[in-house]
Amino acid sequence: MKLEAVAGEDPRGVLRCLRAAIHGAGPALGLGMVEPAPRAVPAGTAVVVTTSGSTGVPKSVVLSRNALTASAIATTARIGEGDWLLALPASYVAGLQVLVRAIVSGREPALLSGAFTPQAFAAASLTMASTHHGERIATYTSLVPAQLSKLLDAAEHETVVTSALRSFEAILVGGQALPAATLERAQAAGARIVRTYGSTETSGGCVYDGVPLDGVGLRTIEGEVQITGPTLADGYLDDPDRTAAAFPRDSDGTRWYRTGDAGIVAGGVLQVRGRLDNVIVSGGINVSLDRVEQIVRGIPGLSSAVVVAVPDERWGEASVVVATRGEALRRSEADKLDSARAAVAAVIGPHARPTRLVLVDEIATLASGKPDREAIRRAVRDLTP
Incomplete structure (x- = not known):
């Protein structure tokens, strides 16, 4: 199967190519790749996301159509179906997953192009309002904490931003821990926040407010959070040793992802304590x-x-x-x-x-x-x- 690089800065281009990849009618997407394309990838691959992450260590994560769609379906089952606004880079897994959810549901996502500003976010959010047979269609979006903080700062003196925050049935916030003070501010402003936990290797967020999505399993081994389920990536492109280390199998064949995060699971709820390293x-x-x-x-x-x-x-x-x-x-x-x-x-x-x-x-x-x-x-x- 062929892999073709796509510029993540062009959300419309990513959406077009992603739709073809998810439906099996086009080549897999390569996002953030340095090497020239095309090149071969495993059958069933939809996207390869290459990122250096916050520590500067590059990795190319292979995500299949099945993993991405399983994540989108599980998200819908947890928070409901509706229209999505892309406010994150499409090359980032949380942004990519916004597009996947829209594709799986057969809906056209709203796209926030250019630099993220509270004013642009508010304008895009408030134009999404629509109904079907007299029923309001729910809207959703994904943000990182820094974006949410910007919106909350603006909302203190711009009522249109407050209205935009309140317009969403749920705002998924992930990518890093959400400070308690920011969550309290968001709730006081009337925003419905869902804290998500996951990574590119899990097709994005797979634990919502500490509770895993349907089909996702959690455990801790020597204090490390590990995840299993249908949303796991196939591994790292052309790096079998790293793949084997990060995705071990139990004796019964169950495949897990070692997150590198410290945490505990108490009463079925995950509490992440930070990076082990x-x-x-x-x-x-x-x-x-x-x-x-x-x-x-x-x-x-x-x-x-x-x-x-x-x-x-x-x-x-x-x-x-x-x-x-x-x-x-x-x-x-x-x-x-x-x-x-x-x-x-x-x-x-x-x-x-x-x-x-x-x-x-x-x-x-x-x-x-x-x-x-x-x-x-x-x-x-x-x-x-």
């Missing part, structure tokens, strides 16, 4: 930067902060809080750092306290809207005296 050793003690970041984001004005590691002469490694200058205007830099250090010490211990607060004009992000942690780390290290 996002840990530093500070003064001889392991510190989870994800856990530190979660606490720091609870400080007023730091809801979008990112915590990264830097070398430290005294402790070996230490953590630094990176936040935007706009947030810092609301409280002094010293107050923010003191509050963050006190909150982290109270929950984890004094050894985990961040050492500095670095202010930037804008947090570096990937095309998906996630923080570009590798770029942020490099920038902070360059600033280190």
Whole structure:
């Protein structure tokens, strides 16, 4: 089967080619690929998504028609059917899955082209209103936390943005952990938020508000979250060793995906605690930067902060809080750092306290809207005296 590269910046082009790939009438799509196409891929492949992720390590994930459609069908079963708005890059799995859901349901998605702004989002959202036999057709969209925060900031003084947020039956938010403060703001604004968990390897979000979609199984092995079910990718293109390591099989043949995330499953509900590998050793003690970041984001004005590691002469490694200058205007830099250090010490211990607060004009992000942690780390290290 042939693979042809498609520019992810053109959502209409991706939609056209994706429709053919899902229906089996066209070649598989290659999104984010560096190598020239065409080339051969396994039979049944719909899309190969190549991404370096937030850590800068490239990977080409092979997604079949069956996995993508299984995810779309399970999503509809969980939250309902309706019209979808694409507000994310089509080359990002959450954006891609918006298009798949529209294709599977036989509906035409609304497409938000160009740079994401609250005004463009509101205009696209409010033009989606329609009825069928007198019944309102539900609308849905997917966002990342940074987009939701922008919308909530705008909604404070633009009622049209508030109306747009309230117009959706559900807004799926994933890609990274949603800060509790942001969720509370969204709910207070009348937005119906569904927190999703998943990755490209699981065809996007496959756990909604901690509960797996129909057909998806969860377990933890030595603290690592693992996922099984029909939404799993076939593996990594031309990388059998990496595929075997990430997708092990049980003795009964059940195939699992090792997420690399720490978490627990209690009462059938998943609680993710962060990346297993996002840990530093500070003064001889392991510190989870994800856990530190979660606490720091609870400080007023730091809801979008990112915590990264830097070398430290005294402790070996230490953590630094990176936040935007706009947030810092609301409280002094010293107050923010003191509050963050006190909150982290109270929950984890004094050894985990961040050492500095670095202010930037804008947090570096990937095309998906996630923080570009590798770029942020490099920038902070360059600033280190």
